[in-house]
Amino acid sequence: MRHPMFTPSLERLGTHDKGTEMKTTALPPATPVTSGLPDQQRKLVTPIPGPRSRVLHEQRAAALPPGLSNVVPVFVERAGGGIIVDVDGNHLVDLASGIAVTSVGASAPEVVTRVQEQVAKFTHTCFLVTEYQGYVDVATWLNEHAPVPGEATTALFSTGAEAVENAVKIARAATSRPAVIVFDNAYHGRSLFTLAMTAKDRPYKDGFGPFDAHVHRAPYAQQLRWPGDPAQATPDALAELQSLLNRVGPETVAAIVIEPVQGEGGFIVPAPGFLRGVQSIARQHGIVLVADEVQAGIARTGRLFASEHDGLEPDLVVTAKALGGGLPLAAVTGRADIMAAARVGGLGGTYAGNPVACAAALGVFEIIERDGLVERAAAIEQHVIAALQPVIEASGVVAELRGHGAMMAIELVRPGTLEPDPEAAVRIARACHKRGVLLLVCGTFGNVIRLLPPLVIDGALLDDGLQVLADAIWDET
Known part of the structure; x- marks a missing residue:
């Protein structure tokens, strides 16, 4: 279900259906040479996880102890800018940055x-x-x-x-x-x-x-x-x-x-x-x-x-x-x-x-x-607020959108209360993962969606990821 305040974003699931862009604040373009990966768009060619990732995940389960957790069972082939490419050829929007590590992208040429x-x-x-x-x-x-x-x-x-x-x-x-x-x-x-x-x-x-x-x-x-x-x-x-x-x-x-x-x-x-x-x-x-x-x-x-x-x-x-x-x-x-x-x-x-x-x-x-990535992080904050605030205000399941720069969070609660809703956070995260957007859950109560995009993420790619997230939040209403 799509929130009515958003216009459809481009889906890349093997076909290309034209849509119009979300109306957000302008995000300064990323310098092209910092991406490290030319194709900066979401693209799903298999379900998530794909068949090769599932095979490799079975090998992982046999070789590793269960104390090592996992967010999304996909194996990565390459990554750069705001995209992670898995072994099945899926292009995932990276809103996690390896838990705030790859701020300049995962393969910045410099x-x-x-x-x-x-x-x-x-x-x-x-x-x-x-x-x-x-x-x-x-x-x-x-x-x-x-x-x-x-x-x-x-x-x-x-x-x-x-x-x-x-x-x-x-x-x-x-x-x-x-x-x-x-x-x-x-x-x-x-x-x-x-x-x-x-x-x-x-x-x-x-x-x-x-x-x-x-x-x-x-x-x-x-x-x-x-x-x-x-x-x-x-x-x-x-x-x-x-x-x-x-x-x-x-x-x-x-x-x-x-x-x-x-x-x-x-x-x-x-x-x-x-x-x-x-x-x-x-x-x-x-x-x-x-x-x-x-x-x-x-x-x-x-x-x-x-x-x-x-x-x-x-x-x-x-x-x-x-x-x-x-x-x-x-x-x-x-x-x-x-x-x-x-x-x-x-x-x-x-x-x-x-x-x-x-x-x-x-x-x-x-x-x-x-x-100028310090300034770009500040611009990402305003971009995220402009994109998500309308759906958050209308949904009734978000207590707060907070953070600084490219370190933003959405706290999920049961409607009309401040009671944490970790189940909703997990459902939203999984819905995004299935559609090729990687984001993480955190918080003392496990009810917080966190956004950690690379500071070099392309503006259109960020819009696409935020649209998927907005749709998932709206589906919780």
Whole structure:
């Protein structure tokens, strides 16, 4: 069923039926050379999943443990721009970006060329053994751009969880304190310590405890689900944070770790003034403030760093995902005096700051700066709002459309209530998958559809994906 406020979009299911375009805000065109894949249009030649993907998925089931989940059982042959091509020849619209990783596309020529050149020279030496320029160049770029106050330095790692743990290590070394404060709905990783920091039990924490007892949790000022007056979310949440500190003892707290926009918890944008209030409390008690920008950083939210939306100046900022352009790379960038607290040999790892991943990151930086992807992410936000707001207002099943830049979310509820409706979110996601649009579900209650298109996605392709999503939402009414 199609929402009447939309005009039909072009279906590519072997035949080509003419339709008219949705009326949305203009999206600046993507620079063609950043796509990496010329054919940027949705095309289905088999059902999803196709026959070859089904065979390969059976092989996966026999070879892999069941703890490794899967969103859509399709096997990918190639990808680039805003398209994923599976082994059956289907062209899927990518509104997931590998969970915010391929912001510049999955085969951007600038990334591919730099990686190929580096692989031909050497793949690894371990930066802790013999040094190479790529590591220093990535660190220098982050030092110049990260929103930390004063002089900054950077240490590179391989994954977001690893970088979060190292940020805590650095904070503990700098303060000689053990405790860490995190927030409701938080997600910080799947390693054993970051699981203690992550809020959601299932599927992440269940059966893997016990966890570190030095991790304490405070409320995150989310207006939609604040138990009292939503206008009081910021002062109330800050009061509860101070109360928690009083109970724990602020002199025992090394770090407050916070996502400027919560990721897995539901793309939650904090109430105005909350982040700055947390910063003020941290400064008051000599606590290291860590911004976890693993998912929200590196141009994703329409700012280079999500902290910039609220003028947050964290002592340490953690980045990963989009940083490496698809290769495993993460970073902790922070105040030079705090970063210096770890003794020589206290930081690093065998693969940390791998030269191939560093080469990829330099390609990512080049594309972001040359093609204005920060501004394009902001334009994507307005484009998504213009396209989806009419159907959302008419449907009655959406509590909120929220987010920043190309990090947008739709929270599904039962009509007339704020009761989460995870079943509806799953139905909508599956309907989109069947029609060749890849998107993800998240949220503490599993009721949030998240949109993470590559920042280089073609405007017409984004329109097509949004039309499919709008139809699926309308079918829930």
